[in-house]
Amino acid sequence: SPKETTTVTEGETPTQETPVASENTEKFVLKVGTVTSETDPLFEGLKVFKANVEERTNGGVTVELYSGAQLGADEDVLEQAIVGAGVGIITDPGRMSNYVKDFGILGGPYLADDYEGALELMGTSVYKDLAGEFESHGLKILSFNFFQGSRHLYTKSPVSNPEDLKGLRIRSSGSDIVTKSLEAMGANTTVLAWSEAYQALQQRVVEGVEVHNSAAYGSSIFEVTDYVSLTSHFQLLTGMVISNGWFEKLPAEYQAILMEEAQTGGQHASEIVLEKDAEFLQQSIDGGVELVEVDTEAFKLAAESAYDALGYRELKDAIDKELGR
Amino acid sequence: MTLRRFEGIFTGTGLAALIVLVFSAATLRWFGIDMSWSTDLAQLVFAWVCFIGADLAMKQKRHMGVEILTERLPERIRNGIYLFNSILVLMFLVFVVYYGINLCIVNVQRSFNTLPISYSFVTASAPVGATLMIFTTVRRIIEYIGNFRSGDYSNIAVTHGEEGGEVI
Amino acid sequence: MIYLALSFVILLAIGMPIAFVVGISSLLYFVVENVPMQIVVQRMVSSTQSFALLAVPFFVLAGNLMNETGITNRLIKFSTVLTGHMRGGLAQVSVVLSTLMGGISGSAVADAAMESRILGPDMNKRGFSKGFTAAILAMGGLITSTIPPSIGLILYGVTGEVSIGRLFLAGIVPGVLMTGFLMVAVAIISNKRKYSREFEKPASFTDVLKGIVENIWALLFPVILIVGIRFGVFTPSEAGAFAVVYSLVIGIFVYKELTIAKFIDVLKKTSVDLAVIMIIIICSNVFGYALVTGRVPQTLAGVISTVSSNPYIVLLVILLFVFMVGMFMEATANVLILTPIFLPIVLGLGFDPVHFGILFMIIVTMGGMTPPVGVAMYTTCSILGCSIGEYTRESIIFIVAVVLLLIILAIFPQIVLFLPNLVYG
Ligand code: NA
Ligand code: NA
Numbered sequence: 011s012p013k014e015t016t017t018v019t020e021g022e023t024p025t026q027e028t029p030v031a032s033e034n035t036e037k038f039v040l041k042v043g044t045v046t047s048e049t050d051p052l053f054e055g056l057k058v059f060k061a062n063v064e065e066r067t068n069g070g071v072t073v074e075l076y077s078g079a080q081l082g083a084d085e086d087v088l089e090q091a092i093v094g095a096g097v098g099i100i101t102d103p104g105r106m107s108n109y110v111k112d113f114g115i116l117g118g119p120y121l122a123d124d125y126e127g128a129l130e131l132m133g134t135s136v137y138k139d140l141a142g143e144f145e146s147h148g149l150k151i152l153s154f155n156f157f158q159g160s161r162h163l164y165t166k167s168p169v170s171n172p173e174d175l176k177g178l179r180i181r182s183s184g185s186d187i188v189t190k191s192l193e194a195m196g197a198n199t200t201v202l203a204w205s206e207a208y209q210a211l212q213q214r215v216v217e218g219v220e221v222h223n224s225a226a227y228g229s230s231i232f233e234v235t236d237y238v239s240l241t242s243h244f245q246l247l248t249g250m251v252i253s254n255g256w257f258e259k260l261p262a263e264y265q266a267i268l269m270e271e272a273q274t275g276g277q278h279a280s281e282i283v284l285e286k287d288a289e290f291l292q293q294s295i296d297g298g299v300e301l302v303e304v305d306t307e308a309f310k311l312a313a314e315s316a317y318d319a320l321g322y323r324e325l326k327d328a329i330d331k332e333l334g335r
Numbered sequence: 336m337t338l339r340r341f342e343g344i345f346t347g348t349g350l351a352a353l354i355v356l357v358f359s360a361a362t363l364r365w366f367g368i369d370m371s372w373s374t375d376l377a378q379l380v381f382a383w384v385c386f387i388g389a390d391l392a393m394k395q396k397r398h399m400g401v402e403i404l405t406e407r408l409p410e411r412i413r414n415g416i417y418l419f420n421s422i423l424v425l426m427f428l429v430f431v432v433y434y435g436i437n438l439c440i441v442n443v444q445r446s447f448n449t450l451p452i453s454y455s456f457v458t459a460s461a462p463v464g465a466t467l468m469i470f471t472t473v474r475r476i477i478e479y480i481g482n483f484r485s486g487d488y489s490n491i492a493v494t495h496g497e498e499g500g501e502v503i
Numbered sequence: 504m505i506y507l508a509l510s511f512v513i514l515l516a517i518g519m520p521i522a523f524v525v526g527i528s529s530l531l532y533f534v535v536e537n538v539p540m541q542i543v544v545q546r547m548v549s550s551t552q553s554f555a556l557l558a559v560p561f562f563v564l565a566g567n568l569m570n571e572t573g574i575t576n577r578l579i580k581f582s583t584v585l586t587g588h589m590r591g592g593l594a595q596v597s598v599v600l601s602t603l604m605g606g607i608s609g610s611a612v613a614d615a616a617m618e619s620r621i622l623g624p625d626m627n628k629r630g631f632s633k634g635f636t637a638a639i640l641a642m643g644g645l646i647t648s649t650i651p652p653s654i655g656l657i658l659y660g661v662t663g664e665v666s667i668g669r670l671f672l673a674g675i676v677p678g679v680l681m682t683g684f685l686m687v688a689v690a691i692i693s694n695k696r697k698y699s700r701e702f703e704k705p706a707s708f709t710d711v712l713k714g715i716v717e718n719i720w721a722l723l724f725p726v727i728l729i730v731g732i733r734f735g736v737f738t739p740s741e742a743g744a745f746a747v748v749y750s751l752v753i754g755i756f757v758y759k760e761l762t763i764a765k766f767i768d769v770l771k772k773t774s775v776d777l778a779v780i781m782i783i784i785i786c787s788n789v790f791g792y793a794l795v796t797g798r799v800p801q802t803l804a805g806v807i808s809t810v811s812s813n814p815y816i817v818l819l820v821i822l823l824f825v826f827m828v829g830m831f832m833e834a835t836a837n838v839l840i841l842t843p844i845f846l847p848i849v850l851g852l853g854f855d856p857v858h859f860g861i862l863f864m865i866i867v868t869m870g871g872m873t874p875p876v877g878v879a880m881y882t883t884c885s886i887l888g889c890s891i892g893e894y895t896r897e898s899i900i901f902i903v904a905v906v907l908l909l910i911i912l913a914i915f916p917q918i919v920l921f922l923p924n925l926v927y928g
Contacts, residue, residue, distance in 0.1 A: 347771050358748055420519045
């Protein structure tokens with residue numbers, strides 16, 4: 011609304027109605043980082059975001075993109091945003107849960123069955139309330155629809171139900187949600203950096219990894235595993251999170267544009283991911299891994315106890331109720 | 336125990352701890368035992384070794400600069416330049432202490448990898464190390480001012496003789 | 504950005520320690536650009552939170568331990584057996600010693616300092632000129648830092664996100680070639696000046712074999728290191744911790760020369776050595792944030808692309824620039840500041856990051872050996888009581904030898920890359 015942005019000076023009537031764009035002579039710069047490379051579909055989404063924001067704000071907001079963690083790790087950029095720098099990052103619910111603990115549930119196992127299901131989550135009042143809480147921590151979620159893929163199991167022995175997973179050492183990122191979920195599904199976990207996963211599989215330090223198809227193919231996991239089980243236990247949903255202090259300085263019109271275009275950018279990136287997912291899976295299969303028939307319902311049932319272990323029981327029930335399941 | 340001695344023991348012990356932590360984690364991993372917390376702990380220790388060690392190095396005048404211009408100047412002027420440098424360094428360190436403490440407080444919720452502690456325990460190494468360096472810098476500033484009074488500049492001599500100072 | 508550049512040059516010129524030059528000029532950028540100050544502290548701290556960087560303290564410690572464990576003394580004896588019969592015998596010994604030390608130590612300066620103390624006095628007694636002695640002892644360190652392990656390559660790998668395993672493998676052939684080039688340069692001077700030999704005849708085969716057996720632990724180490732990293736037995740950082748433990752075991756149980764008191768002394772010395780380099784790394788990380796968010800690499804890439812469209816000429820210009828900067832600034836700061844600027848540019852031109860890394864690190868490290876400013880040079884000159892002028896005159900032939908090698912390595916990337924490509928595929 012123009013009311014918020016008009017600077018009142020002597021001799022000027024505050025009620026004067028002029029188009030917003032011409033009033034906003036102040037320029038804003040938003041630096042958005044991601045830890046992925048520029049070839050990642052995520053980056054394509056960011057490019058759309060940048061182009062659309064700059065066009066619709068007439069250059070009032072410039073978006074600079076930084077790939078490969080140039081601004082720092084996710085946690086670092088979140089910290090920069092909290093102290094008020096004009097920065098943002100594409101990050102996951104696990105890291106966000108440092109600030110609003112319950113938000114971590116969005117990374118929970120089988121909370122959604124696929125991308126469409128994940129989008130439904132964004133419509134629930136549970137999500138909307140949680141997302142709003144970040145503002146008091148200095149963070150603003152522009153959109154949370156950057157889908158990076160469904161997570162599956164790539165293993166050395168065939169896994170079709172939780173029984174098969176018993177005693178297998180599966181690599182975890184170290185996030186509580188991942189570790190507890192894998193344990194609930196029956197696995198033992200070993201925490202490793204993703205960059206070390208390949209060698210760890212080679213030496214049998216771990217006997218499997220849980221990963222999405224594009225990353226699995228990108229790291230040539232098919233060379234060191236023999237089976238893939240399409241468990242789809244996580245829907246890897248990430249979002250664009252920026253500084254709330256910076257966001258609140260923007261004119262309302264710009265704020266709306268940023269929110270809308272983050273949504274568009276996320277959708278664009280997600281579509282590319284969905285389009286390429288089958289392709290990556292096929293390439294891994296061509297590379298020598300065997301597709302295993304999976305009893306998804308059994309895994310779903312087993313994974314449910316992770317919500318108790320993580321202290322998310324009530325919240326999980328509330329989400330189930332709202333989605334009518 | 337003097338501060339210098341404490342810093343020496345702290346950094347030496349920290350360094351030894353780093354080896355134990357990283358070596359044992361790597362060895363145990365071969366047996367399938369997960370000790371990822373130990374590499375995280377190593378990173379916490381490393382931050383502290385670096386920032387406390389920085390003051391130790393400063394006390395020994397081991398931080399190097401380019402002296403080709405200054406060493407040609409008369410001692411009195413050089414003393415003045417060093418005084419100016421030290422005051423700038425002091426201001427920089429004060430910034431680090433102030434904003435470092437602020438950062439520790441503002442983002443105390445940030446967790447530290449797999450350890451159940453706040454990342455502020457890592458961040459705090461910077462303001463603590465900078466505080467120690469402030470003591471050292473202030474002492475040096477007093478020395479430089481004293482030199483102007485006494486007219487004796489013998490203690491500002493640049494010694495390239497100190498071995499090392501760079502490990503590449 | 505102009506404030507950053509200006510304050511950087513002025514502070515550097517008036518002799519402020521490089522770490523604070525970098526820190527203060529970055530701080531000024533944050534003030535001018537209105538970036539929250541807390542980020543200065545965050546970038547300082549986050550620079551220490553890289554697991555890969557832990558390799559630095561470990562390899563510095565492993566290198567410092569060598570002298571106290573008895574490894575160094577045995578390697579000197581072995582080097583003498585190998586090259587003592589050549590003209591300028593001790594100078595040739597020093598070159599070979601740098602090569603053998605290179606398999607455990609990753610630091611050019613540490614090698615130059617150790618050799619100046621141990622070999623320097625004897626070289627003077629043999630009648631070698633002070634300038635010649637200081638120059639070859641300093642330049643020999645360049646071999647030590649090129650052969651894996653290498654602190655410089657670790658820093659380049661961490662900063663540029665290039666595989667440290669590949670970089671280590673790529674350093675082997677250039678390091679060995681450098682040994683050859685420097686030995687030829689030593690031979691030319693020694694023959695001209697009729698410098699003395701240690702022995703009249705080359706050592707017998709049995710003497711060489713005895714030397715190998717006696718030094719087997721030190722000679723084996725680089726092999727274990729490379730194989731271990733390649734086959735994922737350990738990461739480069741874990742390899743560093745392993746190197747320390749390995750040196751300890753040899754010093755205590757095999758050569759039985761290391762005592763607790765000596766070990767504590769080495770720990771103390773290493774923690775200060777480490778702090779000196781880490782504070783530069785810490786402040787450079789703030790500088791890096793300023794450069795990246797100030798879009799300096801992109802701007803500079805634009806400028807450089809107007810120089811020439813021939814990638815080799817651009818590479819030459821970059822390397823020449825690095826050489827000039829190296830004359831005045833120290834290696835650590837140069838790696839951390841220049842890598843993020845130039846690596847994207849050379850990648851864009853189609854050069855391999857490992858190939859560029861070897862060329863870049865040799866030149867950056869050589870900065871410590873070229874006048875007017877250089878720690879390796881100061882170190883050898885002060886231990887040997889040599890003037891910088893004398894050093895400068897006598898170092899020219901060795902610098903020329905290394906530059907020749909660099910030209911060959913630049914034109915034929917396969918010399919650098921065939922080993923890493925062979926092993927990693
Ligand atoms: Na080496
Ligand atoms: Na130099």
